[in-house]
Amino acid sequence: MIPALALVLGVTLGLVLEPTVPAALQPYLPIAVVAALDAVFGAVRAQLEGIFDDRVFVVSFVSNVLVAALVVFLGDQLGVGGQLSTGVVVVLGIRIFSNAAAIRRRVFHA
Amino acid sequence: MRTQPDDDDERTSDVVRRLLTPRLRRVDLAVAGLLAVLGFAAVVQVRATQEDGPLATARQEDLVQILDELTNRNDRLRAEIGSLEQARREITSGTDSSAAALAEAQRRARLLGVLAGTVAARGPGLRLTITDADGRIGPDVLLNALEELRAAGAEAVQLEGSVAAGEQPASSVRVVASTSFLEGEQGGVVVDGQLLRPPYRFLVVGDAPTLATALTIPGGVVDDVAQRGGRAVIERSEDVLVGALRPLGEPRYARPAG
Numbered sequence: 347m348i349p350a351l352a353l354v355l356g357v358t359l360g361l362v363l364e365p366t367v368p369a370a371l372q373p374y375l376p377i378a379v380v381a382a383l384d385a386v387f388g389a390v391r392a393q394l395e396g397i398f399d400d401r402v403f404v405v406s407f408v409s410n411v412l413v414a415a416l417v418v419f420l421g422d423q424l425g426v427g428g429q430l431s432t433g434v435v436v437v438l439g440i441r442i443f444s445n446a447a448a449i450r451r452r453v454f455h456a
Numbered sequence: 457m458r459t460q461p462d463d464d465d466e467r468t469s470d471v472v473r474r475l476l477t478p479r480l481r482r483v484d485l486a487v488a489g490l491l492a493v494l495g496f497a498a499v500v501q502v503r504a505t506q507e508d509g510p511l512a513t514a515r516q517e518d519l520v521q522i523l524d525e526l527t528n529r530n531d532r533l534r535a536e537i538g539s540l541e542q543a544r545r546e547i548t549s550g551t552d553s554s555a556a557a558l559a560e561a562q563r564r565a566r567l568l569g570v571l572a573g574t575v576a577a578r579g580p581g582l583r584l585t586i587t588d589a590d591g592r593i594g595p596d597v598l599l600n601a602l603e604e605l606r607a608a609g610a611e612a613v614q615l616e617g618s619v620a621a622g623e624q625p626a627s628s629v630r631v632v633a634s635t636s637f638l639e640g641e642q643g644g645v646v647v648d649g650q651l652l653r654p655p656y657r658f659l660v661v662g663d664a665p666t667l668a669t670a671l672t673i674p675g676g677v678v679d680d681v682a683q684r685g686g687r688a689v690i691e692r693s694e695d696v697l698v699g700a701l702r703p704l705g706e707p708r709y710a711r712p713a714g
Contacts, residue, residue: 352488356495360503367504373515375501382494389487400483407490428515 373422374415377431381414382407384438387445394452414438570612573630573702577612581661581696582668584677588654590685595637595645597684598656601677602631608670610662612698617645617652625657630700648702654686664692 367375385407392398414434421430450456511519569575584601586593598615605613616625629635629647638646644653660667668690671677681688 348484348488349491352492353495356492356497357499359492360496360499364503365500367500372504375497375504379494379498379501382490382497386491386494400481400487404483404486404490407494422515428517 373427373431374418377414377418377434378411380435380438380442381410384441384445385410387442387449391445391448391452394449571632572704573612573632573700574704576697576699576701577661578695578697578699579611579661580664580694581610581659582664582693583691583696584658584660584671585689585691586654586656586658586681586686587689588656588684588686591643592684593654593656593681593686595639597677597680598645598647599637600680601658601671602635602637604670604677605658605660605662605667608662608667610660610667612661614659614698614700615647615652616657616659617647618655620653625652625655627652628659628700630698630702632702659696659698661696661698668692 385403388406389398389403392402417434418427418431421427424430511522514522566575570577584605586597586601602613602615613631614628615631616628618624619626627650629650629652631647635648640646640651640653644651645656646652671688671690678688678690
């Protein structure tokens, strides 16, 4: 409940404050958001399976974001930033899909 | 509160209940904070993508490629602009030359209009008034006077006469190349089908001294009129208005050749 409220609060703050993305963060923010989404879907799945752990979630969330940003940063330094960020998005997308499928099975039994 | 469920359904409802129960531990706050950051970042990113369009988030190599495409397109459009401007110049110069031709044609039309009597003319010249006391001034005298005037360089001529004998000249005829002089049945002169009665008056645009000299030579028009009992009066003027016009008739037989 509280996490859902916090999510809504974050969305509202973003809508109200209308901040601009700093130029240095621009390549990393979308990847970081996707990585965080992956962590959230994993957390929901774990919650439904009864194996959710707060600390694991916090650590996985932060490390997901940092690793994704690091990979993109390295890719940019190596000149393959575009391809690497595409790869990261694909991998995270696959994980999100599998997590969503597990959630679906758990909730709808289908 | 925490019971070990036997099957998935009970475990799921237990989970839902736990989710709905407020708990406040430090880790919960961290989870909530992370999710708030996620929502915030997602909204910011979506807004940035919508506001800046695709270019702001595009990578360097993509930007280079886009720039290349834009440069190529720019070159193509520049070439198109060049050819269109060339076409415009050609069209404009064509319009200019046809406008010049039109102006020249209008100038010639005005000049020819003076000759043909379709345009009023004014300029320095003289007025020649011929009175006819004895009724002996016939068309031959007027024709003679006209020939003298033409020989002296008259450029536009108008002949006026009164409607009834003795009155001021009231009806006028523009004298042109085809003008004819006939004797009227009961006096007077028929000029181009119009009956004029004395006194007659020529309005002439031309070099006044030359015209006057041509009229006053011994045995000339003035002498001739005097011998026939009339009187010819020459009045020079700096501004003679030859205002009588003729309709422009289509030649019935003559066609322009060449």
